Amino acid sequence: MSMMAYNSALRSGERAGERVRADAELMPLMRLQGRAQFVRLGSCCALASLGSGFVYVVAKGVVGIECAVASGVRVITALLYPGDVVVPELQAPLPGLALRSQRSAEFWKITTTAFAEESTSDNQLWQTIFLRLNAQNARQQMHVAAMSALNSEEKVAAFLVESGTRLGIPSGRSISFELPLSRYSIADYLSLNADTVSRTFSALAAAKIIERRGRFHISVRDWSALAAKCPLSEAIIRLHEAGKPALTR
Amino acid sequence: MSMMAYNSALRSGERAGERVRADAELMPLMRLQGRAQFVRLGSCCALASLGSGFVYVVAKGVVGIECAVASGVRVITALLYPGDVVVPELQAPLPGLALRSQRSAEFWKITTTAFAEESTSDNQLWQTIFLRLNAQNARQQMHVAAMSALNSEEKVAAFLVESGTRLGIPSGRSISFELPLSRYSIADYLSLNADTVSRTFSALAAAKIIERRGRFHISVRDWSALAAKCPLSEAIIRLHEAGKPALTR
DNA sequence: CGGGTGGTTGACGCTAGTCAAGTAGCGTGG
DNA sequence: CCACGCTACTTGACTAGCGTCAACCACCCG
Numbered sequence: 186m187s188m189m190a191y192n193s194a195l196r197s198g199e200r201a202g203e204r205v206r207a208d209a210e211l212m213p214l215m216r217l218q219g220r221a222q223f224v225r226l227g228s229c230c231a232l233a234s235l236g237s238g239f240v241y242v243v244a245k246g247v248v249g250i251e252c253a254v255a256s257g258v259r260v261i262t263a264l265l266y267p268g269d270v271v272v273p274e275l276q277a278p279l280p281g282l283a284l285r286s287q288r289s290a291e292f293w294k295i296t297t298t299a300f301a302e303e304s305t306s307d308n309q310l311w312q313t314i315f316l317r318l319n320a321q322n323a324r325q326q327m328h329v330a331a332m333s334a335l336n337s338e339e340k341v342a343a344f345l346v347e348s349g350t351r352l353g354i355p356s357g358r359s360i361s362f363e364l365p366l367s368r369y370s371i372a373d374y375l376s377l378n379a380d381t382v383s384r385t386f387s388a389l390a391a392a393k394i395i396e397r398r399g400r401f402h403i404s405v406r407d408w409s410a411l412a413a414k415c416p417l418s419e420a421i422i423r424l425h426e427a428g429k430p431a432l433t434r
Numbered sequence: 435m436s437m438m439a440y441n442s443a444l445r446s447g448e449r450a451g452e453r454v455r456a457d458a459e460l461m462p463l464m465r466l467q468g469r470a471q472f473v474r475l476g477s478c479c480a481l482a483s484l485g486s487g488f489v490y491v492v493a494k495g496v497v498g499i500e501c502a503v504a505s506g507v508r509v510i511t512a513l514l515y516p517g518d519v520v521v522p523e524l525q526a527p528l529p530g531l532a533l534r535s536q537r538s539a540e541f542w543k544i545t546t547t548a549f550a551e552e553s554t555s556d557n558q559l560w561q562t563i564f565l566r567l568n569a570q571n572a573r574q575q576m577h578v579a580a581m582s583a584l585n586s587e588e589k590v591a592a593f594l595v596e597s598g599t600r601l602g603i604p605s606g607r608s609i610s611f612e613l614p615l616s617r618y619s620i621a622d623y624l625s626l627n628a629d630t631v632s633r634t635f636s637a638l639a640a641a642k643i644i645e646r647r648g649r650f651h652i653s654v655r656d657w658s659a660l661a662a663k664c665p666l667s668e669a670i671i672r673l674h675e676a677g678k679p680a681l682t683r
Numbered sequence: 684c685g686g687g688t689g690g691t692t693g694a695c696g697c698t699a700g701t702c703a704a705g706t707a708g709c710g711t712g713g
Numbered sequence: 714c715c716a717c718g719c720t721a722c723t724t725g726a727c728t729a730g731c732g733t734c735a736a737c738c739a740c741c742c743g
Binding site for chain 3: 617628632635
C-alpha cells in the first residue's frame with residue numbers, strides 16, 4: 186500500500202531530474218518504507234508535536250526543522266533533504282520544535298520499534314543511517330560557521346549556492362531551480378530579516394547574477410560570480426555534492 | 435601503558451568533582467582506550483590537520499572545533515566534552531579545521547580500523563557512540579538556535595549557563611567554575627567580538643550576577659537571574675544535564 | 684619586578700533591523 | 714477565463730546594536 190502511494194508520489198514529481206535524485210537517495214532506505222506510514226505535507230504545512238515513539242524519513246521535498254525561541258521569534262536550524270532521518274527524542278529540547286515545508290513534501294513515519302527491528306537486522310541499512318546522521322551533523326556545523334562568519338550578502342549567496350547545488354538544473358547558460366523556502370523562511374534560516382533578504386536578492390538581480398521569475402523561481406545567470414560572493418561557497422558545494430551520491434554507490 | 439597514563443591523568447585532575455564526572459562519561463568507551471594513542475594538549479594548543487584514518491575521543495577538558503572561514507576570521511563551531519567522538523572524515527569540509535583547547539585537555543587517538551573492529555564487535559559500545567554523535571548533533575542544533583535568535587547579552591548568558599551546568603561546583607550560595615575558553619575564544623564561539631564579550635561580562639558583574647577572580651575563574655552569585663537573561667536557558671540546562679548521565683546508566 | 688599578552692573601556696561608524704508605504708504574484712470566486 | 718483581493722514581497726527612511734579602533738589596565742610569566 187505504501188509502495189503504491191510512493192509510486193504515485195513519484196509520478197506526480199515536478200521534474201524528471203529531481204525524481205531520479207530523490208529515488209537514488211532513498212534506495213538504501215527502501216526496507217523502511219514497507220513499515221512506514223506515508224505522510225504528505227502540502228505547501229507551508231507544519232508537522233508539529235512530533236510524536237515521540239516515531240522516526241521520520243524525508244521522502245520528497247525540502248523540509249525545515251524550526252523552533253520558536255521566544256514568542257514571534259522563529260528559527261529554522263536546518264534544512265532536510267530526501268533520505269534524511271529525524272528522531273525526535275534525539276533533537277535538542279527546544280520549544281516548539283516542528284518540521285515545516287514551504288512547498289509540498291513527503292515523509293515516512295515509522296514507529297521506533299519497527300525502525301529498531303529493521304535497522305538491527307540489516308547492517309547495510311544501519312551503516313546508511315549512521316552516515317546520514319553524520320552528514321546532517323556536518324551540515325549543521327557548516328551552518329554554524331556560515332551564520333557566525335558571514336554578513337547578509339554572503340549568507341544569501343551561501344543559501345543560493347546550497348539550493349542551486351541541491352536542486353539546480355542547467356538550462357542554457359543558467360542554473361534554474363525553485364526556491365524551497367519563502368522569503369520569511371529564508372530569513373529564519375539565515376538569521377536575517379525578511380526585508381534584508383529581499384534587498385539582497387534585488388541587489389543580486391541588479392548585478393545580473395540572478396534572475397527572478399515568479400516568487401519561487403530563480404535562475405542563476407553567473408554561477409561563478411555568485412560563488413565568489415561567499416567565502417564558504419567551495420565548502421558548501423563539496424558538502425552538498427558529496428552528501429548525496431555517497432549514499433547511492 | 436595507556437591505562438597507566440590515563441590513571442595518572444586522573445590523579446592530576448584539578449578537582450574531585452570533575453574527575454568523577456569525566457570518569458563516568460568515559461566508562462562505556464573504555465574498550466577503545468586499550469587501542470588508543472594518548473594525546474595531551476597543553477594550554478591553548480591546537481591539534482590541526484586531523485589525520486584522516488584516525489578517530490579522536492575527548493578524555494579530559496573542554497575542546498573547541500574551530501575553522502578559519504577567511505583569513506583572520508576564526509569560528510568555533512562546537513565545544514566538545516569528555517566522551518565526545520570526532521571522526522575527521524565526517525566533519526564538514528571547512529578550511530583549517532582543528533581541535534583547540536584553551537586549558538589543558540586529553541584525547542585518545544585511535545586508528546579508524548581499530549575503532550571499527552572494536553565497535554562492530556561490541557554492540558553496547560556502538561550504541562554509546564551512536565547516542566554520543568546524536569547528542570553532539572543536538573548541541574549543534576541548540577547552538578544554531580542560540581546564534582540565530584539571541585542578542586549579545588543573551589548569548590553570553592547562554593554560554594555561562596552551558597559552562598556552569600557542565601563545570602559548575604556549588605560553593606556557598608554561588609556556583610563557581612573555570613572558564614574553558616579565553617575571551618577571544620568565547621567571542622569566536624558566540625560569533626561576537628571579544629570587546630563585546632568583555633563589556634557583557636562587566637555588565638553582569640556590575641549587576642552582581644557574577645563575580646570574577648582572575649581571568650578564568652567565575653562565580654555565579656545569582657543563578658536564576660543569569661538564567662533569566664536568556665530565553666534558551668531552560669533548554670540549555672536540560673540538554674547539558676541530560677547529555678551526560680544518559681550515558682552512564 | 685618589568686615586559687608582554689590578554690583583557691577592559693570609551694568614542695565612533697556601519698550593518699542590518701524596524702517601521703511604514705507601496706507593489707505584484709497567486710489563489711479564489713464570479 | 715478574468716477580475717478581485719489577500720498576502721507575500723519590495724523598497725525607502727530611520728534607528729540601534731554591535732563591530733572597529735585606540736588607549737589603557739592587570740594578570741602572569743620569566
